[in-house]
Amino acid sequence: MAIQQLSVFVENQKGKLLGTVKALADAGINIRAMSIADTKDFGILRLITSDNQKAMEVLADESIVNTTMVIAAKMEDRAGALYQVLQILSDAQINIEYLYAFTASEDFGAYVVFRVSDAAAAQEILNAHGVATLDDADIIEI
Amino acid sequence: MGNYYQPEIETASREEILAIQNEKIVKQVKHVYDNVKYYRDLMDAKGVKPEDIQSVDDIKKLPFLTKADLREAYPYGLLGTDLKNCVRIHSTSGTTGKRVVAFYTQHDVDLWNDCCARAIVAADGSSEDVCQVAYGYGLFTGGFGLHGGSEKVGCLTLPMSSGNTDRQIQFMMDLGATILCCTPSYAAYIGETLAEKGYKPSDNKLKAGIFGAEPWTEEMRHSIEESLGIKAYDIYGLTETSGPGVAFECCAQSGMHINEDHFYAEIIDPDTGEVLPEGSKGELVFTSLDKEAFPLLRYRTRDICVLTREKCACGRTHVKMSKPMGRSDDMMIIRGVNVFPSQIETVLLNEGYTPNYQIIVDRVNNSDTIDINVEISPDQFSDIVGENQAKERKLESAMRTMLGIGPKVHLVAPKSIVRSEGKAVRVIDKRKLHD
Incomplete structure (x- = not known):
């Protein structure tokens, strides 16, 4: 299955990102993967954590937290690996809104997180082409 | 001392002015009572009859009219004559659902033009002058008001309307405009543009400017006077009472x-x-004293000011009002347009937002800016940048339709707008227009 990503509204003000990250640290939550989109008025912090439920609880007091389903696809460590995955999605007419990459500590594997219009369809087509994807249980392990 | 357009009236003694006013008010009140049912009902409710008004001292017995009455009576409720006698309408810039529409007979247009003519002569205008009217022409009273006054004075009148600054400057230079009529912020903008094009203040033939329709400061007056090489005169009025030239x-x-x-x-x-x-x-x-089509009695302007009867160096005897020092309601005048916070609230509710917002008004390079911070709720927040920006653009577009001016909208976090004693500060005006 696809995995759950948290999106946090971070005001474009001194100390706001620090406060958000501190709340996670204090709650003992490990950040598995992250990216920040900065707009003129605010930032969007996207997180995949060791405990999304708890993360939402500690952040809800401070800011807005939304959840989105994203795909985390394992990349082979070779030239052309990302190209191959993108080609599969492109052929299936699946549009990508954004993506970011992270490395898992367990197997040192490279993963790319895709935010797409239809996560379930993307998951299905990638798996059908032999591309491994993570599910929520994997996130706790890696 | 100076020149006057109608010296016998403009320099009349206090007794003479009172005599004119007393004679006119009796007729005006009777005219309103006989022809305007809306106001007749207000007078009846207060137990005031036309016979009770024998002089201007009795005006205080009459009921007030407010902007709310004008909206309530829209469009014909306060009309004082048959439509067939009317020759024109004008309308306020405010777009709070119902506009205020004012009607004019030819007599009303003439007396309004006379008022504007007095203003132009007071700014040293005469038939020798070339008067560039760069107020908007249309429903707005600015363009037509000064245009009519300028023609009465006998100036060569350039009906430029507002905007198209390159063309304004071309006509100003080629035809040697000597008087400029527009909003003070547009005058400042023309001054800056002239400097950018390499013109010195002495390169133009302007000697005077008549600027109004929005609040402006003494500092702004000095900067405009310097940049254009002119003397800058203030003018006051509202659509409800005719338009510019009331003072x-x-x-x-x-x-x-x-x-x-x-x-x-x-x-x-x-x-x-x-x-x-x-x-x-x-x-x-x-209180209008001799209007036919739209004779408002005791209309509350909401402008806060002071009246003085000190002898004036110009020789005019009519009472003087100070520049408005503020408002008794929450209306803001931004780029000459009347804006109420309630309009912004209406847009937010229509678009599915909470009414938690803050308006920040500022003046940058002599032009007003308006920014609106809007608190969003979790269901409105997207993890995709473009979707959030699209929400801001959609709100801006809805605001522009409602207000008539385009604000910048910024989505902010819930509860981020400072509340003092539980009540949010809705408007932060950084323009420092009033002391």
């Missing part, structure tokens, strides 16, 4: 003479409605 500045530049033979002014306590003694600061109230 105008003379060479003394120390307050605006109210055309008292057409408009009777009172200063009231905005909370109690009580008339305040001369020299007090309070809300300005106008």
Whole structure:
């Protein structure tokens, strides 16, 4: 299955990102993967954590937290690996809104997180082409 | 001393002016009572009959009219004559659902043009002058008001309307405009553009500017006077009472003479409605004295100012009003457009937002800016940048339709707008227009 990503509204003000990250640290939550989109008025912090439920609880007091389903696809460590995955999605007419990459500590594997219009369809087509994807249980392990 | 357009009236003694006013008010009240049912009902409810009004001293017995009455009576409720006698309408810029529409007979247009003509002559205008009218022409009263006054004075009148600054400058230079009429912020903009094009203030033939329709400061006056090489005169008016020219500045530049033979002014306590003694600061109230189509009695302008009867160096005897020092309601004037916070609230509710917002008004390079911070709720927040930005653009577009000016909208986090004593500060005006 696809995995759950948290999106946090971070005001474009001194100390706001620090406060958000501190709340996670204090709650003992490990950040598995992250990216920040900065707009003129605010930032969007996207997180995949060791405990999304708890993360939402500690952040809800401070800011807005939304959840989105994203795909985390394992990349082979070779030239052309990302190209191959993108080609599969492109052929299936699946549009990508954004993506970011992270490395898992367990197997040192490279993963790319895709935010797409239809996560379930993307998951299905990638798996059908032999591309491994993570599910929520994997996130706790890696 | 200076020139006057109608010297016998403009320099009449206090007794003469009172005699004119007393004669006119009796007729005006009877005209309104006989022809305007809306106001007749208000008078009846207050137990006031036309016979009770024998002089301007009795005006305080009459009921007030407010902007709310004008909206309620829209469009024909306050019309004082048959439509077939009317020749024109004008309308306010405010777009709070119902506009205020004012009607004019030819007599009304003539008296309004006379008022504007007095303002132009007070700014040293004559038939020798070339008068560039860069107020908007249309429903807005600015363009047509000064245009009519300029023609009465006999100036060569350039009906430029607002905007297209390159063309304004071309006509100004090629035809040697000597008087410029527009909003003060546009005058400042023209001054900056002239400098950018490499013109010195002495390169133009302008000698005077008549600027109004929005609040401006003494600092702004000095900067405009310097950049254009002119003397800058203030002018006051509202669509409800005719338009610009209800009051105008003379060479003394120390307050605006109210055309008292057409408009009777009172200063009231905005909370109690009580008339305040001369020299007090309070809300300005106008009673028209000789209008046919849209004769408003005791119309509350919501502008806070002071009236003075000190002898004026220009020789005019009509009472002077100070520049408005503020408002008795929450209306803001931004780029000459009337804006109420309630309009912004309406848009937010229509678009599915909470009414938690803050308006920040500022003036950058002599032009007003308006920014609106809007708190969002979790269901409106997207993890995709473009979707959030699209929400801001959609709100901006809805605001532009409602307000008539385009604000910048910024989505902010819930509960991020500072609330003092539980009540959010809705408007932060950084323009420092008033002391």
